[in-house]
Every structure is written in structure tokens, then in C-alpha cells.
Amino acid sequence: MEYGGRRRVSPRMENTIRYVFDQGRHDEHERLAAMERLWDPGTRAVIDALGIQPGWHCLEIGAGRGSIARWLAETVGPEGEVLATDISTLHLDGLAAPNLEVRRHDILSDPLPSAHFDLVHARLVMEHLGRRSLERAVSAVRPGGWLVLEDHDWGGALTHPHDEQMRQVFDAVARFMSRAGYDAAYGRRLVHELERAGLDDVAADGRVRVYRGASPATTFLRLSLESMAASLIASDELAYEDLSWALATLDDPDSVFLTPMIAAWGRKPERGGGDRAPGRR
Numbered sequence: 206m207e208y209g210g211r212r213r214v215s216p217r218m219e220n221t222i223r224y225v226f227d228q229g230r231h232d233e234h235e236r237l238a239a240m241e242r243l244w245d246p247g248t249r250a251v252i253d254a255l256g257i258q259p260g261w262h263c264l265e266i267g268a269g270r271g272s273i274a275r276w277l278a279e280t281v282g283p284e285g286e287v288l289a290t291d292i293s294t295l296h297l298d299g300l301a302a303p304n305l306e307v308r309r310h311d312i313l314s315d316p317l318p319s320a321h322f323d324l325v326h327a328r329l330v331m332e333h334l335g336r337r338s339l340e341r342a343v344s345a346v347r348p349g350g351w352l353v354l355e356d357h358d359w360g361g362a363l364t365h366p367h368d369e370q371m372r373q374v375f376d377a378v379a380r381f382m383s384r385a386g387y388d389a390a391y392g393r394r395l396v397h398e399l400e401r402a403g404l405d406d407v408a409a410d411g412r413v414r415v416y417r418g419a420s421p422a423t424t425f426l427r428l429s430l431e432s433m434a435a436s437l438i439a440s441d442e443l444a445y446e447d448l449s450w451a452l453a454t455l456d457d458p459d460s461v462f463l464t465p466m467i468a469a470w471g472r473k474p475e476r477g478g479g480d481r482a483p484g485r486r
């Protein structure tokens with residue numbers, strides 16, 4: 206699959222966009238925890254570098270298991286506030302702080318405060334949901350506030366050895382997920398998407414996690430593959446033998462995997478005013 210190929214989501218397809226993973230699956234909590242272990246330190250560094258301060262109002266979209274929402278609440282302190290949203294709050298049950306609200310919320314359709322937040326962040330969400338979710342996230346940022354998005358780019362996902370064989374598996378998974386609107390090349394598109402949404406000072410950075418098979422870091426990939434295994438096979442995108450081979454390779458300590466994440470950020474122009482005065486800075 207050519208991840209760099211231009212992909213357009215037609216207006217008709219916009220209505221069929223959906224998140225492919227089942228939040229109710231028995232091991233989803235573990236899959237989300239594995240995601241957090243891989244990516245939280247880098248996420249915190251990106252947001253720290255933007256100058257997050259006590260008193261900021263933050264929105265965490267698609268909060269998952271909530272580690273970043275929890276960290277944001279600690280960082281902005283009692284004068285700040287954090288709204289953590291997710292289409293399913295099943296995995297956010299343990300999250301509680303006086304300045305933190307957990308809300309079941311669909312970013313594609315449910316109402317959001319307009320021009321309110323100093324920081325809006327979403328990790329591994331927009332690659333599933335596309336432009337409408339990004340535009341709704343932008344509308345929630347106050348003038349002068351920041352939008353930070355983080356998404357994978359499978360073009361930089363590599364395996365050693367057996368890269369070609371594993372790429373065929375990833376290609377099949379990407380084709381399957383793209384039926385629901387998923388974009389495996391979203392990471393590289395982020396800069397243009399943020400600029401197109403009218404943000405200023407747009408910039409981006411990338412980080413790559415490198416890990417062995419059978420290590421805790423492979424848990425995310427293994428559980429992701431396992432959770433869609435039945436649908437993948439039924440879709441005819443991937444043969445059972447190829448899926449079994451991929452899972453065995455993920456459990457092989459001699460395999461090495463590279464997984465990339467792109468973080469991009471931009472600031473909402475000050476002109477036009479907003480619904481809320483800027484947070485203390």
C-alpha cells in the first residue's frame with residue numbers, strides 16, 4: 206500500500222467514519238495502557254515545550270485510559286480545569302480530581318464549548334476520524350490557544366528482519382481500517398491539515414519507538430492485531446496464516462520494530478476574539 210498516496214474522504218464516506226476498536230473488549234484496558242507507556246513521555250515533553258501553565262483550561266479528546274488528562278489536571282492545578290472526553294468512558298472510571306471532568310462525548314457530533322480552551326490535545330484519534338473532528342477541535346480552542354495533535358504514520362513503521370513480509374501484513378490492516386475512514390499516512394498530513402484549519406505557528410516533530418519482540422512495548426501492536434483478527438480474516442484482506450506469522454514475529458525477541466509518532470501543533474489566531482479571556486500565563 207502506498208501510504209503517501211493522496212486519499213480523499215468523500216462527503217458520503219464522512220458519514221460512515223467510525224472507530225474500529227471495541228472499547229468493551231476484554232483486553233482494551235491493557236491495549237490503552239500499552240499505548241500510554243509507549244507515548245506519554247513524548248506527549249508530556251511536547252506540551253511542556255508549549256509552555257503549559259497553572260490556570261490553563263485544557264480539553265483532552267479521545268482520552269482513552271486518561272493518563273494524559275490526569276497529568277494535565279496535575280499540571281494546571283486547582284485554578285485550571287481539564288475536560289476529558291471519549292465516545293466511551295469505560296476506561297476513564299478511575300479518573301477523579303476536583304479540576305477534572307470526564308464526559309462521554311462524540312467529537313464528531315456532540316456540542317463543545319466554543320473558543321474556550323488554552324490547549325486542546327488529541328492523540329491517536331484524528332487518524333481515525335479525519336477532518337471533521339479536527340475542525341471541531343479547532344473551534345474549541347480560544348484565540349491564542351494551542352491545538353496539539355499526535356498521530357501515527359505507518360510509512361515509517363519498520364521491522365527487522367522480515368520487513369517486507371511484515372509490511373504486507375500492515376498494508377492489509379491499513380486497507381481494512383481505511384474502510385472505516387482510517388488514514389495510515391495521517392502523521393505526515395498533520396502540518397497541512399492544521400494550516401488548512403487556519404492555525405498559526407504550525408510546527409511538528411516526530412519520535413520513533415524502537416523495541417524487541419516479546420517485550421512489553423510490543424503489547425500495543427499485538428493486542429491491536431488480535432482485537433481485529435476475526436474481522437480482518439473475514440474481510441479477506443489477510444490470510445489466517447499471515448496473521449499467525451505476524452503474531453509469532455511479535456513474540457520473537459530477535460525481531461525489532463520501529464513505530465513512529467508525529468506530533469503537530471498550531472495556535473489559533475488572536476483576531477476575531479473569543480468567548481473566554483486567556484488563561485493565566
Ligand SMILES: C[S@@+](CC[C@H](N)C(=O)[O-])C[C@H]1O[C@@H](n2cnc3c(N)ncnc32)[C@H](O)[C@@H]1O
Pocket residue numbers: 224228237240241266267268269270290291292293310311312313327328329330334
Ligand atoms: C487509539 S485510542 C487513543 C487513546 C488515548 N488518546 C491515548 O493516546 O492513550 C482512541 C480513543 O479515541 C476514542 N474515540 C473514538 N472515536 C471517538 C469519537 N467519535 N469521539 C470521541 N472519542 C472517540 C476511543 O474510544 C479511544 O479511547
